[in-house]
Amino acid sequence: PFEVLIVGGGPAGAAAAVYAARKGIRTGVVAERFGGQVLDTMAIENFISVRHTEGPKLAGALEAHVRDYEVEIMNAQAATRLETVAGGFQLTLASGAQLEAASVILSTGARWRKMGVPGEETYLNKGVAFCPHCDGPLFKGKAIAVIGGGNSGVEAAIDLAGLVAHVTLIEYDQQLRADDVLQRKLRSLKNVTILTSAKTTEVKGDGRRVTGLVYEDRASGESRELGLEGIFVQIGLVPNTDWLKGTVDLSPRGEIIVDAHGATSLRGVFAAGDCTTTPYKQIVIAAGDGAKASLAAFDHLIRASAP
Ligand code: FAD
Secondary structure (H helix, E strand, O other), X not given: OEEXXXXXXXXXXXXXXXXXXXXXXXXXXXXXXXXXXXXHOOEEOOEOOEOOEEHHHHHHHHHHHHHOOXXXXXXXXXXXXXXXXXXXXXXXXXXXXXXXXXXXXXXXXXXXXXXXXXXOOOOEOOOEEOOHHHXXXXXXXXXXXXXXXXXHHHHHHHHHHOOOOEEEEEOOOOXXXXXXXXXXXXXXXXXXXXXXXXEEEEEEXXXXXXXXXXXXXXXXOOEEEEEOOEEEEOOOEEEOOXXXXXXXXXXXXXXXXXXXXXXXXXXXXXXXXXXXXXXXXXXXXXXXXXXXXXXXXXXXXXXXXOO
16 A cells, blocks of 8 residues: 555645655556646746746656656546545545545646637637636737636736736626725726626637637627627636545635645545645645645555554
């Protein structure tokens, strides 16, 4: 059996694996797709000390760093069930295989909810973006739209309004759902237009980059087109934790509830990165959390194995 079994091979899982392996304990990583969300992006300019890199390059570097150590990587394998057994835990994979471990680190990440309209996939990373902290500076001086009038959408619009030329906030409902204080701040900004009852129906582009979007004015039923260079989709970040319902405590949004050590409600099970309640979903934060969860798992193991 493994001493530490990590589920997820993004920045959080990779950091956890390096930290565990450096303690000389038997470490395994099960990942559906080693690299995680990092594989889905190009320019990364905020992983501190790395001035500029690209998603696939950073994903390769994460894997190479883990492979420097004796870590068993089980890639292209999805975990479907976690159970407590004598002496630790049993993890079941979609293939039917079962693995045993004295401690587990969950780092299954999250995924941004997409609009599901024509053009969105075509122009991912070519004008369609999800993370204002990551990609905001790429749109300096340009006109953009933010889709979604909840807290994250309104926060993104306020943040981006300080960088870009103009922001159109598009909300499907008749009113914004963000906190009042955020709405007041948003309405005080001169370069922001708010459209409510507006349903985005298409992302337009010239084959290379986004050039605009089409929305339906739900009051009149009319279709309208907006010319712009960027679209930030802010309609939710969904943690990959469905399979953990009933095993560890989850927040109402489905995030694994962790304490300052990354401990979950189940003793011996830790969690790190975007799948947890830790705020601000970023590579540097996920990696730091992964290191922390791994050190906490090690602390747990030395106590659990004391005579
Ligand atoms: P993830 O990267 O999501 O990794 C999760 C891992 O778990 C993957 O290996 C996945 O395959 C695996 N997994 C999931 N479910 C299972 C399962 N049941 N069984 C086994 N394995 C499973 N952040 C920045 O800091 N800077 C940026 O510039 C930046 N740009 C971004 C651009 C895009 C387009 C996106 C989508 C995100 C961006 N982010 C950026 C956010 C950043 O990628 C995430 O915060 C970070 O990857 C989270 O790391 P993680 O390890 O927690 O999860």
